[in-house]
Amino acid sequence: MNRLNEVKGKLIVSCQALPDEPLHSSFIMGRMAYAAFVGGASGIRANTVVDIQEIKKNVNLPIIGIIKEQYGDNQVYITPTMKEIDALVAEGVDVIAIDGTKRERPDGRTLEDLMKEAKTKYPNQIFMADISCVEEAVTAEKIGFDIVGTTLVGYTEYTKGNDPVTELEKVIKAVSIPVIGEGNLDTPAKAKRALELGAFAVVVGGAITRPQQITRKFVTEMENSFKKLKKSLKLKKGWQSIKNILLLKHN
Numbered sequence: 001m002n003r004l005n006e007v008k009g010k011l012i013v014s015c016q017a018l019p020d021e022p023l024h025s026s027f028i029m030g031r032m033a034y035a036a037f038v039g040g041a042s043g044i045r046a047n048t049v050v051d052i053q054e055i056k057k058n059v060n061l062p063i064i065g066i067i068k069e070q071y072g073d074n075q076v077y078i079t080p081t082m083k084e085i086d087a088l089v090a091e092g093v094d095v096i097a098i099d100g101t102k103r104e105r106p107d108g109r110t111l112e113d114l115m116k117e118a119k120t121k122y123p124n125q126i127f128m129a130d131i132s133c134v135e136e137a138v139t140a141e142k143i144g145f146d147i148v149g150t151t152l153v154g155y156t157e158y159t160k161g162n163d164p165v166t167e168l169e170k171v172i173k174a175v176s177i178p179v180i181g182e183g184n185l186d187t188p189a190k191a192k193r194a195l196e197l198g199a200f201a202v203v204v205g206g207a208i209t210r211p212q213q214i215t216r217k218f219v220t221e222m223e224n225s226f227k228k229l230k231k232s233l234k235l236k237k238g239w240q241s242i243k244n245i246l247l248l249k250h251n
Contacts, residue, residue: 002094002126006042006061007200010041012043012062012202012203013045014045014046014209015046016029016045016209022211026053030055036208042061042062045205047066064095064096064128065093066097067079069083076103079098080098085122094126097127097129098115099130100136100139100140100148101131111143112143116143116144127146129147132150132153132155133156137171140175141176141177147178147179149183150167150183153184165197168185178200179200180203181203182202
């Protein structure tokens with residue numbers, strides 16, 4: 001059953017923690033998904049079969065499934081090969097997201113070739129391309145993807161520094177398939193703007209589910225503020241010393 005319309009105009013929360021992260025645990029991701037559901041999320045994006053299985057025990061929401069698999073030093077690791085697609089289909093997810101960038105894939109196949117096999121093998125499965133620029137979005141639509149997501153804007157060498165909201169707007173104008181806003185849409189205002197621009201839905205991850213990132217934002221802002229305060233106090237102290245000297249000379 002296609003549950004895609006359940007997330008239209010709504011929030012999807014990405015519940016992921018990699019092996020080197022503090023919350024790496026399928027049990028924790030299951031509870032994280034439940035917390036997202038209680039908060040009003042309408043869908044979940046999740047990584048690995050074991051996490052997806054645990055999440056299904058906790059919530060009945062549409063799931064965008066991925067498997068992050070690193071092959072050597074290749075830069076494409078979001079559902080990079082047919083092996084990961086097979087595993088996700090076997091588990092059962094509503095949408096399978098795949099790296100849809102123009103970078104070289106670890107198995108040497110083209111994205112078009114991979115999609116052709118995936119669509120032939122699993123004609124009823126919905127596939128989403130995680131892209132980083134307009135060119136990739138247009139290509140993704142052309143080769144048969146059902147959805148594109150701006151997941152990788154700013155994460156490829158050729159899009160570093162690009163504004164995610166600006167790129168999202170360009171992608172929405174360039175394709176006719178649904179576009180999911182994702183990737184550094186890390187405030188409610190940005191998520192709201194994404195929907196106003198015509199995004200089908202919005203995925204938010206680290207800004208909700210990675211406490212180490214959230215904590216770092218607070219710490220960085222506070223440290224910067226403290227540095228500015230110290231600098232300001234030093235300047236004030238310096239000016240006061242000059243004023244005192246001038247007063248002494250005047251007297």
